[in-house]
Amino acid sequence: xxxxxxxxxxxxxxxxxxxxxxxxxxxxxxxxxxxxxxxxxxxxxxxxxxxxxxxxxxxxxxxxxxxxxxxxxxxxxxxxxxxxxxxxxxxxxxxxxxxxxxxxxxxxxxxxxxxxxxxxxxxxxxxxxxxxxxxxxxxxxxxxxxxxxxxxxxxxxxxxxxxxxxxxxxxxxxxxxxxxxxxxxxxxxxxxxxxxxxxxxxxxxxxxxxxxxxxxxxxxxxxxxxxxxxxxxxxxxxxxxxxxxxxxxxxxxxxxxxxxxxxxxxxxxxxxxxx
Numbered sequence: 001x002x003x004x005x006x007x008x009x010x011x012x013x014x015x016x017x018x019x020x021x022x023x024x025x026x027x028x029x030x031x032x033x034x035x036x037x038x039x040x041x042x043x044x045x046x047x048x049x050x051x052x053x054x055x056x057x058x059x060x061x062x063x064x065x066x067x068x069x070x071x072x073x074x075x076x077x078x079x080x081x082x083x084x085x086x087x088x089x090x091x092x093x094x095x096x097x098x099x100x101x102x103x104x105x106x107x108x109x110x111x112x113x114x115x116x117x118x119x120x121x122x123x124x125x126x127x128x129x130x131x132x133x134x135x136x137x138x139x140x141x142x143x144x145x146x147x148x149x150x151x152x153x154x155x156x157x158x159x160x161x162x163x164x165x166x167x168x169x170x171x172x173x174x175x176x177x178x179x180x181x182x183x184x185x186x187x188x189x190x191x192x193x194x195x196x197x198x199x200x201x202x203x204x205x206x207x208x209x210x211x212x213x214x215x216x217x218x219x220x221x222x223x224x225x226x227x228x229x230x231x232x233x234x235x236x237x238x239x240x241x242x243x244x245x246x247x248x249x250x251x252x253x254x255x256x257x258x259x260x261x262x263x264x265x266x267x268x269x270x271x272x273x274x275x
Contacts, residue, residue, distance in 0.1 A: 024048065039071035046080060057087040068097075075104045079111055091118050109139035116148055125155040143173035150182065159186055177206040184216065193223045211241040 028045045035041060046063030049056040061084030067077035082097030095118045101111040116131030129152035135145035150165030166183035169176060184199035197220045204213045214237035221230035238245040 039067040039074055042067035043077050057084045060084050094118055107138055109135045113145050125152050128152045143169045147179055177203045193220045196220045211237045
């Protein structure tokens with residue numbers, strides 16, 4: 001079995017605004033007490049809580065939420081509120097906040113990405129894919145949008161589309177190890193073992209000493225018939241983490257791709273005729 005999971009990129013960062021110099025939490029708290037209905041002040045107070053180590057997502061969310069109440073068209077307040085709600089696992093409220101952000105600014109790509117992450121967490125893969133596709137269209141340089149689009153497509157069993165998205169994410173962000181791992185997994189399932197090995201070797205360069213990658217290389221080389229090399233990778237995996245031997249023992253089963261899922265023709269590039 002292949003061990004590298006399909007992972008979604010974490011929620012994108014907050015809106016690009018920083019607390020003003022000299023305005024720490026204590027000073028901002030005093031100013032908020034004096035003027036509790038200033039949405040900009042509330043917003044900066046929220047940013048100050050995010051600047052803490054670790055960030056205080058709960059308190060930041062309270063301030064962003066209040067700023068959004070005071071100024072219903074304050075796009076960044078809704079967006080940051082959504083991030084804080086998601087970070088505290090209040091996902092239905094986070095979804096609502098991101099949808100409010102999008103209603104105010106339909107071209108706000110990070111809001112589409114974060115909405116897609118929430119939808120994907122709740123296995124609403126069709127909707128998630130649409131959100132990531134929209135984000136990628138708005139910001140073609142966003143590796144988060146493209147990588148997560150690959151995750152949504154894989155969950156929908158659109159494996160050619162998933163491969164295309166993961167490879168596009170690699171072009172955008174060549175140091176993204178999960179993209180290499182995920183596309184290698186699909187190559188392996190499709191019987192393209194040499195392609196899987198090539199991607200796993202790059203993943204290993206990015207994350208040396210990761211036992212899961214050694215185990216996956218073991219699987220691929222065994223499938224290629226190179227038993228000696230496969231055993232070397234297996235021994236390395238269990239040397240780094242003996243639990244691999246305990247969990248998988250001597251079974252070392254292969255997962256083959258059902259015939260209806262075998263990749264055939266890659267999907268044409270999307271949006272090529274646009275613009």
